[in-house]
Amino acid sequence: MADAVRSLRSDTRSGASELIARGARVLRDHAEGSRSRSAKAYLASLAKVGLMVADAQPAMAPFIHLADAALKAADGAPDLAAARVAATAAVDDFVEAAGEDRTRTARTAARLVRADSVVLVYSRSSTIEAALLRAAGEGRRFTVICPEARPAMEGRVLARRLAEAGIPVTACVDSAAFSVFPTADMVLVGADAVVPVGLINKIGTSGLALLASGSGVPVYCVAGRLKMLPSAALIDAHREGERLADVWGGCPKGVRVLDRYYDLTQLDAVRGFAAGDSVLSPVDLRARLRGIRLHPLLRRDGRSARRRPRG
Numbered sequence: 494m495a496d497a498v499r500s501l502r503s504d505t506r507s508g509a510s511e512l513i514a515r516g517a518r519v520l521r522d523h524a525e526g527s528r529s530r531s532a533k534a535y536l537a538s539l540a541k542v543g544l545m546v547a548d549a550q551p552a553m554a555p556f557i558h559l560a561d562a563a564l565k566a567a568d569g570a571p572d573l574a575a576a577r578v579a580a581t582a583a584v585d586d587f588v589e590a591a592g593e594d595r596t597r598t599a600r601t602a603a604r605l606v607r608a609d610s611v612v613l614v615y616s617r618s619s620t621i622e623a624a625l626l627r628a629a630g631e632g633r634r635f636t637v638i639c640p641e642a643r644p645a646m647e648g649r650v651l652a653r654r655l656a657e658a659g660i661p662v663t664a665c666v667d668s669a670a671f672s673v674f675p676t677a678d679m680v681l682v683g684a685d686a687v688v689p690v691g692l693i694n695k696i697g698t699s700g701l702a703l704l705a706s707g708s709g710v711p712v713y714c715v716a717g718r719l720k721m722l723p724s725a726a727l728i729d730a731h732r733e734g735e736r737l738a739d740v741w742g743g744c745p746k747g748v749r750v751l752d753r754y755y756d757l758t759q760l761d762a763v764r765g766f767a768a769g770d771s772v773l774s775p776v777d778l779r780a781r782l783r784g785i786r787l788h789p790l791l792r793r794d795g796r797s798a799r800r801r802p803r804g
Contacts, residue, residue, distance in 0.1 A: 494519055512553065516549070551730070617651040639665070684715075690725055706764075711765075713766070721782055
């Protein structure tokens, strides 16, 4: 399990769906094979391992929901044996539900893309990619602007995949996005987490959102319900020091490298949030966030085990 968690932690290239599947395998193995001798100990071990998996990708909200699903299923079982079965099944069901949530969210986001639109996207979201492919498949002709999203260059990956599907794409360096921005009529961004203080996504998102909102260009966040959390306390968006080489490998002595990968965008800078079958306003989104209830063990352990995100 430790090796699997380390491998998950070091993965900076896979999309959310692949990462969720990998994290689910780790938690499923524990749910099925835990040596806990009581239901209480089993619940505690599920919470611990669930948070270990979540800590491997600390800005990603779906891992918290994965642990929550397993805990709630096990907690409702009559005995330890039933708890194992229930938790294992809950992990399997979660992976399936996550795929369905992405499909519905992509379908909703695709409806936002109009014929002849110029869509500026940032970083790479598999759900946004699916939405753009769906919009194109429905016969709408549009253009996509893809900044490269340094340092990992996820934007290049998205640009290549869209171009292979026949969608016109303009790629540019990140700083050029501000120059080409006036030609865009909408901005689509993903999110690793959406919390009451804002949405957390690849660094640079907040600047684009502020520029867009100030220019009257609508910004839409494409993030399903599993990206939503009622508090920022369970995520760590600004853990630093692990990806220095991605920013500047072999930098000169005396240079401090800042490898911050995420930033925080205020909810009110976003026109709407595509989530499942709906596009939520910031007001509606806040109401939905307030309604999320996590398992008590997860909430308590989360506050003590994780640092609050800065910013």
